[in-house]
Amino acid sequence: MYPKFLRMFSLSEENYLKAIYHLEIISNKGISTNAIAEKLETKASSVSDMIKKLSEKEVIIYKKYQGVTLTDFGKKTAANIVRKHRLWEVFLVEKLNFSWDEVHDVAEQLEHIKSPKLIHELDAFLGFPSHDPHGDPIPDNDGNLKVLEKSLLATLSKNESGVCVGVKDSSAEFLQYLDKKGITLGKELTVLEKEDFDDSLSIQIDGKKLSVSNKIATNLYVKK
Amino acid sequence: MYPKFLRMFSLSEENYLKAIYHLEIISNKGISTNAIAEKLETKASSVSDMIKKLSEKEVIIYKKYQGVTLTDFGKKTAANIVRKHRLWEVFLVEKLNFSWDEVHDVAEQLEHIKSPKLIHELDAFLGFPSHDPHGDPIPDNDGNLKVLEKSLLATLSKNESGVCVGVKDSSAEFLQYLDKKGITLGKELTVLEKEDFDDSLSIQIDGKKLSVSNKIATNLYVKK
């Protein structure tokens, strides 16, 4: 009923791969069953089942009770899904007037479309973007991504300046907050003051003074 | 694990609805189990099962052994899927350099993406196209489609002219044949001669003379 290439990895399998991929970026150790379960909002027993299948398909390395690691093939496969996700996000924002807080759910669907030509052409159509609307890097066709050296706003010292290049938290609430305050990627800002008692900052942006909480400052990336 | 709106109709349910929708256009009687099975390349018993579910969901009317008919809601739902399919086809051809014989499989996947905003914006981005790359009409947001009065090339008389507006067979082989012969939508052609013994035609197109078989002439639509 469905074309063969759709069956290479099922929707579920792709979601597991992507979850493990994202978890590996922050953890550098074997990824635990529970961590995957939490990320996918499913149960540990379901993860345990799926892990066996993915292990048989040789996209992850798995020893009982030891957590999992992506194989090179698994990493490449996962990176390709992330590549698609982020390219679609660029498309939605640049061409279809989506705002950066609206793209996630749709990209979550579009990332599973199977067609090498589609992605190749979409990439060209968008002018080979290097980052998605949240500042996250887009893996290239081989799954490699060049990581921009970026710092959390909270790490800037007084009088230091930086350009907004990404967000750590990309929830709609946070993104809408940033919009409201006029903070968008590419904007330059300068730290005017750092408050010791609550770690809030006073920053200058667009010539205006703005006070931001520590929570904001630890979720916004800048390039010094 | 998946967003709620994805569950309104499953992938399978959507494919059944679409199949029935297409079959109703040609048949105007109740659609038989076997016809659906053939269209979806599945077994009659599977169709029989699914029919019950769709009937409970009130998208089709079903009486045992009597075939099925789409309800208004079912028709609207199916038309919406076809709308998405055809809009994506336009996108692929107009923006991503796909040829008209390459779009089907990808559009078959893209048509299941759930996002009203996505389709609304895509429609606008494409300039509200009325037909897909094969000349098939794109249903509007309410599922209505205005049917262009069109005739098969084979029905033209000697010395009559027409503009290519669509194909009946949209298989890759046929479309590639048309490309090779320089026959594309919008081209004007004139019937120079009709051969009685094999119903082949001699036509004029782009100032050149071309002989086309009856099979071609009964699969190409023109507007007189």
Place this chain on the structure above:
DNA sequence: ATTTATTTTTAGACAAGACTAAATTTAATT
């Protein structure tokens, strides 16, 4: 009008992917 053929439906089985509850293994504590 019977018989035959075709279509459709039912019954029972299976795979994928999820779940609950119970068992097992590893980690943490006393």
Place this chain on the structure above:
DNA sequence: AATTAAATTTAGTCTTGTCTAAAAATAAAT
């Protein structure tokens, strides 16, 4: 080191969507 706690796996069940084989209903043909 022994016990408790937490994490992981297994066992068994459920749903969706498919299938085969058999039964039932309709249509066709003698």
